[in-house]
Amino acid sequence: MDSIENQFSNQQLFINLLPDYRAVDFEPISKKKLTKSVYQISIGLVIFLVGWGILFYLIPLHWSVFLGLVVILFLFSFSYFNAYLLQPRYGYALREKDIIYRRGYLVSKTTVIPFNRIQHVSISRGIFDKALNISTLKIFTAGGQGSDVSIPGLLPDLAVKLKEAVAQKLSVEEDE
Amino acid sequence: MNKDFSSPQKQSKIGILVIFFSVLYKFTKIFWVFGAYLLFKNLSENLIFILIGLFTILCFAITFSILSYKKFKFHIDYDQKEFVLQKGVFSTEFINISFDRIQQVYFKRSIIQRIINVYEVAIDTAGSSDKEVTIKALSKEKADALRNILMNLAVEEVTQENETVNEVKSTKQKQLEWKHRLEVLDLLKLGLTSNYLRGIWLIFLFFGTIMNELNQLKIENTYLDRGVDYLDQNYTSPSAVIFVVLVALIFTFLVGILISTVEIFIKYFNLTLTQTSLSLDLEMGLKTNTRTSLKPRRVQMLRLSTNPIQKRLDLYEAEVSLASSSDDFQKKKSKIKIPGLAKDKLKKIKEFLYKRSQETSTPIKPHSILFVRKFVLSCIPVFLAIIPIIIFAWYRWEIILPAVSIYLLLSFFLNKKYYQSISIEFTENFIVKKQGIWNHETEIIELFKLQSITVKQALWFRKRKLYHLEFHTAGGDLFFPLVSEQDLKNINYNFYKIETSTKAWM
Numbered sequence: 001m002d003s004i005e006n007q008f009s010n011q012q013l014f015i016n017l018l019p020d021y022r023a024v025d026f027e028p029i030s031k032k033k034l035t036k037s038v039y040q041i042s043i044g045l046v047i048f049l050v051g052w053g054i055l056f057y058l059i060p061l062h063w064s065v066f067l068g069l070v071v072i073l074f075l076f077s078f079s080y081f082n083a084y085l086l087q088p089r090y091g092y093a094l095r096e097k098d099i100i101y102r103r104g105y106l107v108s109k110t111t112v113i114p115f116n117r118i119q120h121v122s123i124s125r126g127i128f129d130k131a132l133n134i135s136t137l138k139i140f141t142a143g144g145q146g147s148d149v150s151i152p153g154l155l156p157d158l159a160v161k162l163k164e165a166v167a168q169k170l171s172v173e174e175d176e
Numbered sequence: 177m178n179k180d181f182s183s184p185q186k187q188s189k190i191g192i193l194v195i196f197f198s199v200l201y202k203f204t205k206i207f208w209v210f211g212a213y214l215l216f217k218n219l220s221e222n223l224i225f226i227l228i229g230l231f232t233i234l235c236f237a238i239t240f241s242i243l244s245y246k247k248f249k250f251h252i253d254y255d256q257k258e259f260v261l262q263k264g265v266f267s268t269e270f271i272n273i274s275f276d277r278i279q280q281v282y283f284k285r286s287i288i289q290r291i292i293n294v295y296e297v298a299i300d301t302a303g304s305s306d307k308e309v310t311i312k313a314l315s316k317e318k319a320d321a322l323r324n325i326l327m328n329l330a331v332e333e334v335t336q337e338n339e340t341v342n343e344v345k346s347t348k349q350k351q352l353e354w355k356h357r358l359e360v361l362d363l364l365k366l367g368l369t370s371n372y373l374r375g376i377w378l379i380f381l382f383f384g385t386i387m388n389e390l391n392q393l394k395i396e397n398t399y400l401d402r403g404v405d406y407l408d409q410n411y412t413s414p415s416a417v418i419f420v421v422l423v424a425l426i427f428t429f430l431v432g433i434l435i436s437t438v439e440i441f442i443k444y445f446n447l448t449l450t451q452t453s454l455s456l457d458l459e460m461g462l463k464t465n466t467r468t469s470l471k472p473r474r475v476q477m478l479r480l481s482t483n484p485i486q487k488r489l490d491l492y493e494a495e496v497s498l499a500s501s502s503d504d505f506q507k508k509k510s511k512i513k514i515p516g517l518a519k520d521k522l523k524k525i526k527e528f529l530y531k532r533s534q535e536t537s538t539p540i541k542p543h544s545i546l547f548v549r550k551f552v553l554s555c556i557p558v559f560l561a562i563i564p565i566i567i568f569a570w571y572r573w574e575i576i577l578p579a580v581s582i583y584l585l586l587s588f589f590l591n592k593k594y595y596q597s598i599s600i601e602f603t604e605n606f607i608v609k610k611q612g613i614w615n616h617e618t619e620i621i622e623l624f625k626l627q628s629i630t631v632k633q634a635l636w637f638r639k640r641k642l643y644h645l646e647f648h649t650a651g652g653d654l655f656f657p658l659v660s661e662q663d664l665k666n667i668n669y670n671f672y673k674i675e676t677s678t679k680a681w682m
Contacts, residue, residue: 013672015665015666015668015669016665018665018668018669018671018672019668019672020665020668021667021668021671022664097671097675098671098675104632105635106634106635107632107633107634107635108632108633108634108635108638109630109631109632109633110630110631110632111628111629111630111631112628112629112630112631112667112671113627113628114628114671114674114675115675116674116675116677117626117627117628117674117681141627141628141648142499142627142650142681143627143628143648143649143650143653144648144650144652144653146630146646146648146653147627147628147630147648147653
C-alpha cells in the first residue's frame, strides 16, 4: 500500500511553468548536408549550362540568349547562397516525450511531434547520401504531409541510434 | 450462426438493368459532345450513321451487362474468414477481404436502383490501397442479411482479439435518442440562403467546358459572334456599358441562386440524422442515397458554420472531418457535411461527439498587421492593372477612378470585417478557431486528436516576434496566423495534453 503515494498525484498545473519547447538546445546536423546541396545545385547548373551552350550554337545571336545566361547564373548563385544560409538553421532535439525539428531560413519552421503520435520511423539514403556517408531520418504521423518530417544530414550511426531511440519510446508508449 | 452466402452467388437478375444503365451513362458521358456535334452539323445526312452507331452501342451495352452479371459472383468463406468477390468480363479479378479488415458495410441507392427496388451494398475496408468494394444490385432481404452477417463477423473478429466482449453493446445499439429530418421547406430555405458564389462558379465552369469543347471541334458559334457584334455596335457609351454589366451580374446572381438550390436538393434530399447511444447515423441524397454512421472516435475536426440570414432561420451547418489515410488525404470524401441543423440539434451533436459541455477562454487575436498585410496584398492587382492603362492611355478616367475607389473601399471594409472575426481559443480540452466575413465558421479540435504542431516564422516577422501556427490532425490541418510570443505558452499546454493522453485518437 505504500506505493499509492507514488501512483497518485494531483498537482496544480501552471501553464507558465510547463516545459517550453523553445527552451531546448538544438543539435546541429552534419556539415555534409551543405556539401550535398552544393553537389545537387552544381549538377543542375551543369545541365542548364550545357542546354544554354547548345542553344548558343543552334540559333542566331540575339540579346535574349545572353539575358537567359544572366538569369540562369543569377538563380543558381541565389541557390548556393540559400543553401549556405539554410545549413545552420537545421536542428533537432529529443525530449522525453517528443521530438522537435527546426529548419528554414526565410521562413523558419519548427515542428514538434509527440512520440505517442508517431506512426513509424525510417531511414533513407540516396546516391549523394551514400557517397557522403550520411542518412535522412523520416518520421511519419497520421497528420499527412504537413506533419511528416525528414531530418537530413545525419551520420549513419546517429540516424540508427535516433531511430532506435524513437522506436523504443514508441513501444514503451504502446505498453502503457 | 447460420452459414448463409457460403456458396458463390450472383446479384439479383434485375441487376442487369442497373449495370446496363451505368454502362449507357458512361457512354453518354464520353460521347455527348460528339453526339451534339453531329446533331448540330447536319441531322438528315448523317441520320443513318447515327442510328447504326446508336444500335451498335446499345447491342454492346446489353451484351456487356449480361456478361458482367454472369461473371460477378460473391460468397463468404467461413474457413478462411474472408469475403470473396469475383468479377470482370474480359479478365477475371478476385478480391478477398478478411473479416477483420471490414470497417463498415452500408447501402447506397441511385435513382435507377430505387426504381427497380434493389440495394447497392458497399464494403468499406481498412487500408489505403484498396478502394471500397460494391455489389451493385441485391434485393432488400439479401442486402440486409449480407450486411448483418458481415458486420457480425467483423465485430466478432475484433472482439475475439480484444476479449472485451460486452453483450450490452448490440442491444444498446438500437436505442434511439433523437432524430433530425430535413423537410422540403427546409431544403428550400437552405438553398435560398446558402453560398451563391458556388453556384455562380459552377455556371462559369459549365460554360467554360462547353466553350472549350466547341472550340476543339471548330464549330462556328454564330449566335455568340452575332451577340458580341450587337453589343459592340449598340453599347459604347460608359453608362450603357455599366448597364450591360449590371444586367449580366444580376442575371448570373439569379441563376447562381437557382443552381445552388437545385444542388442542395440533389445532395441533401431526405436527409435524416439518427442518434443512437453508440453512433450517429446519417442518410441523404436524391441521386445516390448514402448511409453512413459517425463514431466519435473517428471524428478529428468539427466545423460549424452559418451566415446571418441562416442564423435568423435557425439553420446551422456541421462539417465533420474523419481520419483518412494519407494517400487520399486531400480528397473531400472524408468530410461529411450536415446542413440545416437547428441550434439545439447542433448542441446535441457536439455533446455526443465530445461528451463534454462547451468550454470558453479568452479569445486570442492575431496581430493587427494581418489586416494591413491583407489590404496591401489586395491592392496589388489594381496597381498592376493600372500600369498598362497609364502607359497606353486606354480608357476613360471617369469609369476607372470610381471603379478603383469602390474596389479599395470594399477591400478595406471586408478585410476589416475579416480581421474582426478571426480569433482562436485555447481551452482546457479544445482548440477553437473562429473566422468569416459572411459565413461565420467555428472549427473545433479536441486536443488529444492532434498529431503534431508546426510553428512558422518568416524572416520579416522575427523582429516583431510573431508566429504562424499550424495544427495537424488526421482529418486535415488548422492554420492560424500571427500570434505573439507570449501566446506560444498555450502550445506547451497542448503538448502536455497530447503527451499525457492515453485515449485512442482513432
